[in-house]
Amino acid sequence: MSLMYVQSVVIVRAPVVADRYGSERRDWAAATRSTVDGVNVQPAAPPAQSTEYTQDRQTTATGWRLYTPRGMDLDLLETDRVEYDGMTLEVDGKVGRWPRPGGGVHHVEAELVEID
Numbered sequence: 001m002s003l004m005y006v007q008s009v010v011i012v013r014a015p016v017v018a019d020r021y022g023s024e025r026r027d028w029a030a031a032t033r034s035t036v037d038g039v040n041v042q043p044a045a046p047p048a049q050s051t052e053y054t055q056d057r058q059t060t061a062t063g064w065r066l067y068t069p070r071g072m073d074l075d076l077l078e079t080d081r082v083e084y085d086g087m088t089l090e091v092d093g094k095v096g097r098w099p100r101p102g103g104g105v106h107h108v109e110a111e112l113v114e115i116d
Contacts, residue, residue, distance in 0.1 A: 005069045008037045010083040011076055026079070033083075036074065040067040041084050044111065064089055064112040073097065073105040087114050 011034045014026035044063030066082065068074050074095070076082070082089045089112035100106040 005038045005040050005067075007039055007041050007084070008035060009039055009041060009066065010035050011074075012081040012083060012088070013077070013079075014081075028081075031081075034075070038069060038072065039074070040069075041065070041112075042067075060116045062114045062116065063092070064114065066108075066110040066112055068108040070107055071100070071105070072107065074108040074110075076108065076110055082110075082112055084112075089114050 012028070012031045013034070014028045014031040016024050017027045017030075019025055042065055044065050064084070066074075066076075066084075076091065076095050078091045078094050080091050082091065092111040092113045096109040098106040098109065
């Protein structure tokens with residue numbers, strides 16, 4: 001394995017529950033956690049970058065990218081969260097599974113965002 005893929009993340013997956021009004025929401029208090037070793041997480045390259053929102057309150061959204069090594073698929077959904085280096089990151093959009101010629105997954109890429 002390359003020295004580039006030495007980080008670990010925790011995938012956080014919350015079940016969908018109905019609230020008292022019948023609306024569905026994610027129950028993050030009852031979420032399951034799965035540790036995944038051998039991935040690479042790094043700050044997102046331009047044009048993805050930190051964005052500051054100041055309309056209602058001061059908020060900064062910082063982009064990150066998660067990569068798996070060649071041949072590694074990842075059980076990650078766009079509704080999951082990822083814990084990494086003391087941060088809780090949300091998956092931003094669909095998870096990219098790059099196909100391998102002849103079938104299977106070559107590698108996985110996911111855009112993550114930290115809302116601070």
